[in-house]
Amino acid sequence: MTTSIESTTTLTVEIAGETGWMPVCSYADLVPGRGVAVLIEGHQVAVFRDRAGRLYALANRDPFSGAYVMSRGIVGQRGEVPTIASPMYKQVFDLRTGECLDEDEGPDGDPAALRTWAVRTR
Amino acid sequence: MSDVGKTNVVLVGHGMVGQRFVEALVEQAGGRVAVTVLAEEPRRAYDRVHLTSWFSGTTAEELSLCSAEFARQHQMDIRLGDPVEAIDRIGRTVTTRAGRSVPYDVLVLATGSYPFVPPVPGHDADGCFVYRTIEDVEAIEAAARGARVGAVVGGGLLGLEAAGALTAMGLETHVVEFAPRLMAIQVDDGGGEVLRRKVEELGVTVHTGAGTQAVTTGADGRVSGMTLSDGSELAADLVVFSAGVRPRDQLARAAGLAVGERGGIVVDERCRTADPHILAIGECALAADGRVYGLVAPGYAMAEVAAAEIGGAGTDGFTGADLSTKLKLLGVEVASFGDAHGAAEGCVEVLYSNTRAGVYKKLVIGADGRLLGGVLVGDAEAYGTLRPLTGGALPVPAEQLVLPASMGAPVRFELPDQAVVCSCHAVTKAVIRNAVTTHDCLDLPAVKKCTKAGTGCGSCVKLIGSIVTEELAAAGIESMRGLCEHFAEHTRAELYEIVRVKGITSFTRLIDEHGSTGAPGGDGCDVCKPTVGSILASLAQGHILDGEQAALQDTNDHFLANIQRNGSYSVVPRIPGGEITPEGLITIGEIARDFGLYTKITGGQRIDLFGATVDQLPQIWKRLVAAGFESGHAYGKALRTVKSCVGESWCRYGVQDSVGLAIELELRYRGLRSPHKLKSAVSGCARECAEAQSKDFGVIATAEGWNLYVGGNGGMTPRHADLLASDLDRDTLIRTIDRFLMFYIRTADRLERTASWVERMEGGLDHLRAVIIDDSLGICADLDELMDRHIGTYRDEWAETLADPDRVRRFVSFVNAPGIPDPTVRFTAERDQIKPVLFEKLEVRGR
Incomplete structure (x- = not known):
């Protein structure tokens, strides 16, 4: 990802919803290593930017607490895998796939995975 | 007492072995048995092995082995002070001294033993004691107050314990042993001789090969001394008999059960008497190998066997110990x-x-x-x-x-695999190794839980620890020294030094220059980021939400509030020392009312306001800051509160102004980021109403100044603080705390409270004193300078956040819909306040 400073300040982050790409925020709204929550089509989506500038969009609901807080977690890495740690009970998820790296199931018995959305800048 | 469908188990005697039996039984057959305990002593089971610690201040409460909670939880029907006097084997009932008749399906006799008192003239005179129960030691303690000389009959284990107790109470002490040496059962002549010399060095006079012919009494009928078998006289004001014990088998004997020639209820390998409904365990039983065991470990083993027998679990039986x-x-x-x-x-x-x-x-x-x-x-x-x-x-x-x-x-x-490492539970080295290699037990507590090794007398714990370490090393599992995979070679303390010495001000520079292979250029993780964030903050490097630092913080630090289970936050304004004006209280009340927050008084003498959404946090704080409040750092690994009692201004017992000092300390250290949270308290007198001894640093007023305690802790593993220094003047006290805190921040591990930091410190408290009082490492000037810098650069985080629109901007629920609060954060009512509505699906199984 090589973009000049001028262009990043005006870039818009878009998420692929059911009705097509939807702008959600400006790229500059995203702090490297942190996330924000956005509302699209009735869903809460957590959008993250890592240190290298890559973007990720996943469900904001933490399957372990049920709270909509994933956007407030800490971005990190496990080996090569980019990760997000839930701020509630600290389970770690793969930012690319939404898969939980620590536990297979949430307390409700459902698979502990976060839905993912395609995300891009324009 | 006849729960339908449950087996009525009646235990006679509530000593250590009886209690262990109940514990084992409820573990195996909790729902299927109703337990009644009939005991002679006026209190529940206690630790008789450590009876001597009574004289060094251990209380009956601390010796207790059966909490009221345990008894309640397992619905034990415990009748104290009412011993069983008869067994009706045909009717299957027992009768107590008070005349109560109690039916049983299974009767377990754990009546223990009684001290043997030689039937010499005067043996029951006023001033003669035995050494068996708490009542006995209470009586000895009372008698020792007016006494000068004490004599102990019996030089075995218990006799020497009793002699130690008498010596400790300042009595001239004699031990009279019939055998030619002390501890005749355990040691040989050579060992006995060395032991004797050692004991005599402590001021105890030892008479071996000496029988007791008579206890002599004065005109008042009280003990005046003893006549020994060689005819010599020994003057003494009190005599303690500890010449061995005898099984208490009278109940069984009277009920027609077989007893041994020298006493003891005859039982088989499964602790059963000839009556299928009656078992006997512990010191009252004559085990299958024809011996009566007077030690607690074999008694425990028998208790486990009896519980397994009743619970229907398999058992190897008790064949000796x-x-x-x-x-x-x-x-x-x-x-x-x-x-x-x-x-x-x-x-x-x-x-x-x-x-x-x-x-x-x-x-x-x-x-x-x-x-x-x-x-x-x-x-x-x-x-x-x-x-x-x-x-x-x-x-x-x-x-x-x-x-x-x-x-x-x-x-x-190397120990061979078949070596029995824990003899209490017969655990071999192979079993311990196996726990590590095939049961994934990666530390000592896990191995103890898995194998039971080390959970009896505990004498083998050190050995187990070294076996576990060896085995882990052999398996290539080294306990990771470093912080996380990104700083695998550096502990928190080392990172602190690197940051300090090199003047590093950003996480990216630290990970790029000092991260492990693969880490430079990367993101780090949720372990190293907050840790480094805290180190940077400890070294007073600007606002924690500025620039890159913002990305390092846990959500609590990131929103300067405490996240709660539904994703809402709580707010805690600082109330230094717990002192607050009526106006302050009203303001907090008005804010809570206006925002519909739940309010609760905290354990740290302040007020927690719950149920705020992220959008509300700046609005709430705007009003709090306007009213003169500042951040209480309840969200941070930082100084939380300095509690206080009301002190000499009001309290008729107070000797110093505890509130004033607490406020000064809280204001001095507010905002200080540390490896873990820091709590403190100041008490105005020795009554200690502020509970300073359970704090990371606590201060108690004395008539001359202040006593400083450090390393205390409440929480999961409580620890009493250690007295670091006494009678300090105010300036010295504060300088000492400054250094204590900075030395802790500098050298502790991530999330290590001061309690465990003090515990693991090599050289212990003396080393700590040497470093921060005597400046043995020459770092005190550095520590002082760091603290001065912290105090000089302190700013209220919330006031600074509100002053900067960029910082305020992040307090939104949704960046693409500012002003819309999170619809999933909902509340219901409870006791006239709000409480979170939990997420339906999860309520089924709960968390």
Whole structure:
């Protein structure tokens, strides 16, 4: 990802919803290593930017607490895998796939995975 | 007491073994049995083994083995002070002294033993005692107050304990032992001689080979002394008999059950008497091997067997016990194991004896070269490795095992797999290794839980620890020294030094220059990021939400509030020392009311406001800051509160102004980021109403100044704080706390409270004093400067956040819909306030 400073300040982050790409925020709204929550089509989506500038969009609901807080977690890495740690009970998820790296199931018995959305800048 | 469908188990006697039996029984058959305990003593089971600690201040409460909570939880029907007097085996009922009749399906006799008192003239005179119960030691303590000389009859384990207690109470103490040496059962003549010298050095006069002919009494009928078997007289104001115990088998005997020739209720390997409804365990029982065991470990083993028998679980039965023992008597280590007296045919002895140094070590070696047993006095360190070797071939020449380390290279050898490491639970080294290799137990607590090893007397715990470490190392699992995979070579303390010395101000620079292979250029993780964030903050480097630092913080620090289970936050304004004006209270109340927050008084003497959404946080704080409040840092690994009692201004007992000092300390250290949270308190007198001794640093007023305590902790593993320094003036006190805190911040591990930091400090409290009071490392000037810098650069985080629109901007629920609060954060009502509505699906199983 090589973009000049001028262009990043005006870039818009878009998420692929059911009705097509939807702008959600400006790229500059995203702090490297942190996330924000956005509302699209009735869903809460957590959008993250890592240190290298890559973007990720996943469900904001933490399957372990049920709270909509994933956007407030800490971005990190496990080996090569980019990760997000839930701020509630600290389970770690793969930012690319939404898969939980620590536990297979949430307390409700459902698979502990976060839905993912395609995300891009324009 | 007849729960339908449950087996009525009636336990007679509530001693240590009886209690262990109940614990084992409820674990195995909790729902299927109703337990009734009928006991003679007026209190629930307590630790008789440590009875002597009564004299050093241990309370009955602390000795107790059965909490009210345990009794309640298992619905135990405990009748104290009402012993069973008769058993009706046909009607299957027992009758108590008070005349109560209690039916049983299974009766378990755990009546223990009674002290043997030789029937000499005067043995029951006023001033004669036995040493068995809390009531006994209470009586001895009372009698000792007016006494000068005390005599103990019996030089065994209990006798020496009693002698130690009398000496500690300032009595001239004599021990009268019939056998030719002390502790005749455990040690041989040589060991007994070394033990005697050691005991005599402590001021106890030892008479061996001496029988008690009579206890003499004065005109008032009170004890005046003893006549010994050689006709000599010994003046004494009190006499304690501890000449052995006898099984209490009278109940069984009267009920027609078989008892041994020398006492003890006859039981088989499964602890059953001839009556299928009656079992007997512990010191009252004559075990299947024809012995009565007077030690607690075999009693515990029998308790487990009896519980398994009743619960229907499988059991190997009780066929006898290893009488190996290691003790510390009057400060002297004594150990004895296996064939300590060399009874085996053709055995030889290898011994080292040094009366001057007070050390005696003897090994008994069989004709075939195997280790059969041994005696260690004065230095029993080797017991842990020698006892498991018993019965096997020695890995090194026996001489090497008894000679002091200074006379040869330290002995290092491997225990064989079949060596029994924990004799209380008969756990071999192989089982411990197996727990590590195939049951994934990666530390000592896990191994103890998995194998039960080390959970009995505990003498083998050190050995288990080294086996676990060895096994982990062999499996290539090294306990990771570093912080996380990104800083695998650096502990938190090392990172702190790197940041400080190199003046590093960003996480990216630290990970790029000092991260492990693969880490530079990357993101780090949720372990190293907040840790480094805290280090940067400790070194007073600007606002924690500025620039890159913002990305390092946990959500609590990121929103300067505490996240709660539904994703809402709580707000805690600082209330220094817990002192607040009526206006302050009203303001907080008005804000809580206006925002619909739940309010609760915290344990730290402040007020927590719950249920704020992220959008509300700046609005709430705007009003709090306007009213003069500032951040309470309840969200941070930082100083939380300094509690106080009301002190001398109001309290008629107070000797200093505790509130004033608490406020000064709280304002001095507010905002100080540390490896973990810091709590403190100041009490205005020794009554300690502020509970300062349970804090990371606590201060208690004295008439002369202030006493400083450090390393206390509440929480999961409570710890009483240690007294670091006494009677300090105010300036010295504050400087000492400054250094304590900065030294802690500098050297502690991530999330390590001061309690465990103090505990693991090499050299302990003395080292800590040397560093921060005597400046032994020459770092005090540095520590002082760091603290001065912290104080000089402190700013209220919330006021600074509100002053900067960029910082305020992040307090939105949704960046693409500012002003819309999170619809999933909902509340219901409880006791006139709000409470979170939990997420339906999860409520089924809860968290």
